Amino acid sequence: MSETMFPDFENLGNAVGYAEKIRQVVGHNALFDDFTVEDLKHLGPYMHVYRAPPHGRIIVEGERGDFMAFTIDGLVDVTKKDRWDVVKRIAVVQAGAALGEMSMIDGEARFASCAAIEATTFAVLTRVKLQELITNEPRLASKILMKLVYMLSQRLRQTSAKLVNYLEK
Amino acid sequence: MSETMFPDFENLGNAVGYAEKIRQVVGHNALFDDFTVEDLKHLGPYMHVYRAPPHGRIIVEGERGDFMAFTIDGLVDVTKKDRWDVVKRIAVVQAGAALGEMSMIDGEARFASCAAIEATTFAVLTRVKLQELITNEPRLASKILMKLVYMLSQRLRQTSAKLVNYLEK
Numbered sequence: 001m002s003e004t005m006f007p008d009f010e011n012l013g014n015a016v017g018y019a020e021k022i023r024q025v026v027g028h029n030a031l032f033d034d035f036t037v038e039d040l041k042h043l044g045p046y047m048h049v050y051r052a053p054p055h056g057r058i059i060v061e062g063e064r065g066d067f068m069a070f071t072i073d074g075l076v077d078v079t080k081k082d083r084w085d086v087v088k089r090i091a092v093v094q095a096g097a098a099l100g101e102m103s104m105i106d107g108e109a110r111f112a113s114c115a116a117i118e119a120t121t122f123a124v125l126t127r128v129k130l131q132e133l134i135t136n137e138p139r140l141a142s143k144i145l146m147k148l149v150y151m152l153s154q155r156l157r158q159t160s161a162k163l164v165n166y167l168e169k
Numbered sequence: 170m171s172e173t174m175f176p177d178f179e180n181l182g183n184a185v186g187y188a189e190k191i192r193q194v195v196g197h198n199a200l201f202d203d204f205t206v207e208d209l210k211h212l213g214p215y216m217h218v219y220r221a222p223p224h225g226r227i228i229v230e231g232e233r234g235d236f237m238a239f240t241i242d243g244l245v246d247v248t249k250k251d252r253w254d255v256v257k258r259i260a261v262v263q264a265g266a267a268l269g270e271m272s273m274i275d276g277e278a279r280f281a282s283c284a285a286i287e288a289t290t291f292a293v294l295t296r297v298k299l300q301e302l303i304t305n306e307p308r309l310a311s312k313i314l315m316k317l318v319y320m321l322s323q324r325l326r327q328t329s330a331k332l333v334n335y336l337e338k
Contacts, residue, residue: 153274160281
């Protein structure tokens with residue numbers, strides 16, 4: 001993990017010390033195994049934790065990016081420009097949210113911007129670290145990916161449900 | 170796998186014999202390891218293959234469902250009722266598409282209906298089989314989940330990009 005990834009943010013080191021905190025915010029999926037504190041301690045060395053001040057930009061729309069962020073506390077504004085370049089808020093997210101996972105996985109430009117509303121602590125997982133995790137800890141990697149599929153499914157349900165009302169028959 | 174899952178469709182047995190065919194349609198992600206034929210042969214026993222005739226209903230909006238389908242050939246109409254109960258087409262998908270993965274993962278009701286437009290061959294993966302796969306073949310499970318995250322990300326980008334143009338500032 002580069003030391004200069006977020007030069008303006010407080011660098012809180014790897015995520016080993018945040019295992020219990022992350023477990024509390026990560027949420028629960030009744031259908032599949034949850035993360036144990038043990039899992040998150042194994043995950044710790046693969047992630048790096050930062051703290052953004054209010055207005056700190058975590059992700060910038062249109063940029064390239066090979067990492068995702070997982071919010072541990074705080075509040076984050078998610079905005080996107082529409083086709084007329086007007087900035088629109090598409091979500092406000094709290095602790096336990098995944099940010100930037102689409103670009104991490106598909107390599108395309110950042111879809112939206114994410115900026116801290118209040119001071120926000122977040123753990124970063126890069127594409128390279130995810131690949132290492134799949135190789136070294138495939139069972140744990142499966143849990144993370146399952147969690148991402150779950151989050152993306154929920155967001156896709158919400159987004160598609162809104163959109164369908166605008167579609168022509 | 171229940172023999173009666175799709176009683177009206179041709180039952181083509183498990184997916185072992187479809188490894189090469191699936192590999193051809195599964196697509197390519199330059200950022201992560203692709204599926205090898207070897208992978209798909211390992212996957213075969215966990216999936217079951219059916220062939221739906223034209224108009225055959227693969228997934229029904231509002232129902233409960235604990236499986237996803239992966240299309241091997243054919244053409245599928247994806248429709249959803251809007252808030253006025255008007256049925257709207259939200260997509261037409263070809264070989265290589267994932268259907269029903271949201272309900273498989275989050276356990277909620279089917280978001281949309283999927284029906285064959287022309288005769289369509291598809292492989293079914295149930296939640297139980299996915300859990301077995303995570304336990305028995307975690308590296309392979311990671312590849313499948315990565316593929317699902319990739320597909321969901323692409324769909325979420327497309328859906329959100331359309332929706333943002335309708336949002337108020």
